[in-house]
Amino acid sequence: MADKPEMPKMNAETLKLDPSFKYEVMKEHDGETLKVCFQCGSCTSSCPTARFSTSYRPRTILRMAQLGLRRKVLESQTLWLCTACFTCTDRCPQNVEVANVLRVLRNLAVKKGQIPGIFTELASNIYATGYVYKIPEMRLRKRAELGLPPLPKANLDGVDKLIELAGGRKLLKSAEVR
Amino acid sequence: MSDLRYLFFIGCTIPYRVTNYEVSARKTFAKLGIELVEMSDFNCCGLPVDPASHEMMMVLAARNLCLAEQQGLDIITLCTGCAGTLRKVNRALKEEKELRNRVNEYLSKVGMEFKGTIEAKHFIHVLKEDVGFDRIKDSIRKPLAGLKVAEHCGCHLLRPTKIFGWDDPENPEVLKGLIELTGAECLDYMDEPECCGYTIIAIDDKVALQLTREKLQHIKMAGAQAMVTVCPSCHLMFDMQQSRIERAFNEKFELPVLHFPQLLGLAMGLGPDELALGDLRVSPSKILEALKIV
Numbered sequence A: 001m002a003d004k005p006e007m008p009k010m011n012a013e014t015l016k017l018d019p020s021f022k023y024e025v026m027k028e029h030d031g032e033t034l035k036v037c038f039q040c041g042s043c044t045s046s047c048p049t050a051r052f053s054t055s056y057r058p059r060t061i062l063r064m065a066q067l068g069l070r071r072k073v074l075e076s077q078t079l080w081l082c083t084a085c086f087t088c089t090d091r092c093p094q095n096v097e098v099a100n101v102l103r104v105l106r107n108l109a110v111k112k113g114q115i116p117g118i119f120t121e122l123a124s125n126i127y128a129t130g131y132v133y134k135i136p137e138m139r140l141r142k143r144a145e146l147g148l149p150p151l152p153k154a155n156l157d158g159v160d161k162l163i164e165l166a167g168g169r170k171l172l173k174s175a176e177v178r
Numbered sequence B: 001m002s003d004l005r006y007l008f009f010i011g012c013t014i015p016y017r018v019t020n021y022e023v024s025a026r027k028t029f030a031k032l033g034i035e036l037v038e039m040s041d042f043n044c045c046g047l048p049v050d051p052a053s054h055e056m057m058m059v060l061a062a063r064n065l066c067l068a069e070q071q072g073l074d075i076i077t078l079c080t081g082c083a084g085t086l087r088k089v090n091r092a093l094k095e096e097k098e099l100r101n102r103v104n105e106y107l108s109k110v111g112m113e114f115k116g117t118i119e120a121k122h123f124i125h126v127l128k129e130d131v132g133f134d135r136i137k138d139s140i141r142k143p144l145a146g147l148k149v150a151e152h153c154g155c156h157l158l159r160p161t162k163i164f165g166w167d168d169p170e171n172p173e174v175l176k177g178l179i180e181l182t183g184a185e186c187l188d189y190m191d192e193p194e195c196c197g198y199t200i201i202a203i204d205d206k207v208a209l210q211l212t213r214e215k216l217q218h219i220k221m222a223g224a225q226a227m228v229t230v231c232p233s234c235h236l237m238f239d240m241q242q243s244r245i246e247r248a249f250n251e252k253f254e255l256p257v258l259h260f261p262q263l264l265g266l267a268m269g270l271g272p273d274e275l276a277l278g279d280l281r282v283s284p285s286k287i288l289e290a291l292k293i294v
Helices: A021-026 A032-036 A042-046 A048-052 A058-067 A070-074 A077-081 A087-091 A098-111 A117-129 A137-145 A156-165 B013-017 B019-031 B054-071 B080-095 B097-108 B123-131 B133-138 B174-181 B205-222 B232-240 B242-249 B260-268 B285-290
Strands: B005-009 B035-038 B075-077 B120-122 B148-152 B185-187 B226-229 B257-259
Touching: A021 A032, A021 A058, A021 A098, A032 A058, A032 A098, A042 A058, A042 A087, A048 B205, A058 A070, A058 A098, A070 A098, A077 A098, A087 A098, A098 B054, A117 A156, A137 B013, A137 B019, A156 B054, A156 B097, B005 B054, B013 B019, B013 B232, B019 B257, B019 B260, B054 B075, B054 B080, B054 B097, B075 B080, B075 B123, B080 B097, B080 B120, B080 B232, B120 B123, B123 B133, B123 B174, B133 B174, B148 B174, B148 B205, B174 B185, B174 B260, B205 B232, B205 B242, B226 B232, B226 B260, B232 B242, B232 B257, B257 B260
Parallel strands: B005 B035, B005 B075, B075 B120, B148 B185, B148 B226, B226 B257
Antiparallel strands: none
């Protein structure tokens, strides 16, 4: 519950500009529109998280990405505070896919090994059970008591193969990998 | 065979901790002639892992869409997150050839192929577009006259407008229209289409709970006696987290939060037990007394 999520230290290394970074973002699915952001700030002023977080500012993150502040963007904990409500995307006068660009940045952070623990947890649950949560036995018994039909089960052979093909293995707890 | 036949995509959150939503939905859908076909195989819609891996989200969603295509049925969900994700991926795979080829390459390894032959719908789309307001109106036996409620539709049914575009994201009207069929009055309130905060509660609960708290404040200010949701995750924030918010901010809300099928069920004349109202964390007894139901 930190008010100010940890930011990477501002040393010369973190502040180094990497002009190729924006192209890396733009080639991902829905990342192309990063280039047309003209910094009006409609995203930040529409953002529900920005009202309560002292550090999360979508406009700032987009500008840092355009400039090529690779490490400062990808190592920032605030990147993970987007609720994916898509209000920014709806209100952007430049039709920047703001929420999607931010998602591309989070996906890139994961590729660099920056993975908040919750996502490892959720991905591992899906890999192991098909569901995103581990549903306790007690719940399944209660379903029967309530007269609800049994829960459908995933064919896990299909699910785990697809997760691996899509590059999801790095998200899994090592114990889960079959 | 009913013309209102759908493949029922239950998702993960409802069986995990919001069973009363499912109970009330099954009861009310049956009264409207909606036939739910149970899935024998399914997996998480993919949305929870999208922030970490868009590719993983897409294959998970695509696998569910393929299962529905094999059955030749449109999907119905009770969750805005599941509906939004399946609808969004379905559309992207139908429209973007390169993406479809890539995903089909993965799917071929498990003997599946995305063809683009079905639709994925949230039940409020089904109620508005397929069942129709007239049929719902005919099912009302005990109009909830005098009851004032506020709606929360949930982000993933509204935005991005470019993808959904079936309601006004700045002033959503579909759920409001459905609520008014029950005889209850649906009040406007400040920042009505705003997010509940659920998606970031595991990242920063302080920010997430402040979003929820602000919505509860605005709804109380408007004078609502209850709130109505159509998503298990939004419901967890407003109902299950409500007492935690009250303690954290030293503030009282005592605002019952009903799943829309529970509200509709009461208006159809179903009893509170049949609709599992006893499973709500915030007791709805005050509104039931006001409606002379108990």
